[in-house]
Amino acid sequence: MGETCGLKGLGGLKILVAGAGALGCLYAGLLASQGHHLYLLGRKPLVEAVEKNGLKIRGLISLDVKVEAAVENPAQLKEEAFNLILLTVKAYQAAEAASSLTSLPAGKIPLVCLQNGLGVEEEVKKAVGNRFTVLRGVSFMGAYVEKPGLVRCTGLSSTLLEEPPPEALPPLTEMLGSLKAYGLEADFKPQIREVVWEKTLVNAGINPFGAITGLKNGQLLEVPQLREAIAETVEEGWKVASKLGIAFSRNPVKLTFKVAEATAENYNSMLQDLKAGRRTEIDYINGAIARFGEETGVATPLNRLLTSLIKGLEAERKLVEI
CATH class of the missing domain: 3.40.50.720 (NAD(P)-binding Rossmann-like Domain)
Known part of the structure; x- marks a missing residue:
């Protein structure tokens, strides 16, 4: 009750x-x-x-x-x-x-x-x-x-x-x-900007990989190749943030792994959106990191690739904005 x-x-x-x-x-x-x-x-x-x-x-x-x-x-x-x-x-x-x-x-x-x-x-x-x-x-x-x-x-x-x-x-x-x-x-x-970027980097590292593979957050870390790719994706965003003058009190890569471990049994929200037939927020996460990277001259190949892959899944599933 x-x-x-x-x-x-x-x-x-x-x-x-x-x-x-x-x-x-x-x-x-x-x-x-x-x-x-x-x-x-x-x-x-x-x-x-x-x-x-x-x-x-x-x-x-x-x-x-x-x-x-x-x-x-x-x-x-x-x-x-x-x-x-x-x-x-x-x-x-x-x-x-x-x-x-x-x-x-x-x-x-x-x-x-x-x-x-x-x-x-x-x-x-x-x-x-x-x-x-x-x-x-x-x-x-x-x-x-x-x-x-x-x-x-x-x-x-x-x-x-x-x-x-x-x-x-x-x-x-x-x-x-x-x-x-x-x-x-x-x-x-x-320094709310730092908090926004920190959470975005964590989401950028976990969400698209879970959405593409269908794995729980904790399972992502059990695959060495995925763990390495997650780290590299976050590091790209970290470099962009640094170029914008944003400093973090915690290592974003270690924080991403920590969050994935703490939410090991969760299917992340981006995967849930795809499963439910909803548009994802990829444009505001990895897509935004890629855009800021282009503006600041920082290469973000993984974030660009992940954005394209998720957009492809959205198009294939004809998702709606709900």
Whole structure:
């Protein structure tokens, strides 16, 4: 039996989760459990399931979540004044999804981008102009959708945000405080760019190899040739990052192996996307590393090859942007 959570008195932030997939629903559950008012923007199956049975989180935590509303169209929320927006769609959907939110009341609401990969926040800023205060965040949570309205939590870890301007500080501080109250690491990170690149390099090393071979993360390390190729792929990205002036406190190759070992039984998200008939985020991971490599004069043959191979798999399977 899950813990029922939702509104606790009249306090709490009014938060819109734009992109109520696995990650968005997990954050909705965690924040609702701390007394915030959650609104979900998602696809029809999710909306219908939540309207009928509420949102259920299972796995490492068990929550039955009551939300204020679940809708398909942001125009249905045009009378709502939100304190905070969490943008949790896929990287390739972020700019379009953010643009659709301009029907909401103006007021430079903090909009936090929690996507994988590089360059997402720049695309979102171009799409919305000055209407929102766009900020980059990095999430190390893990979850997948078992069925509409039911999300299984597989990882509870840190949430890091770039330092906001003063006007955006109060709601973001309150949100991070709520995650901390749940026992999770949550903080502002002055050097968020380093965190974004570090996670991207890990994803670049693990995800495409798992997607192409169909192997679990741990199995990739058991094949010497794959282990070597993973290291070389990450090293390419490391060189690009160095050329851009980004320094890491940890060795990215060792970190990639460590993450693969810690998630040994997992099938990575890129493989799951291909299996489910969804477009992958390869353009924002290995593809982005290759683009930055071209701009900085750093050769990235492995990242370019992996991008082409995954794009080929997408084309062969006629995947859709869902």
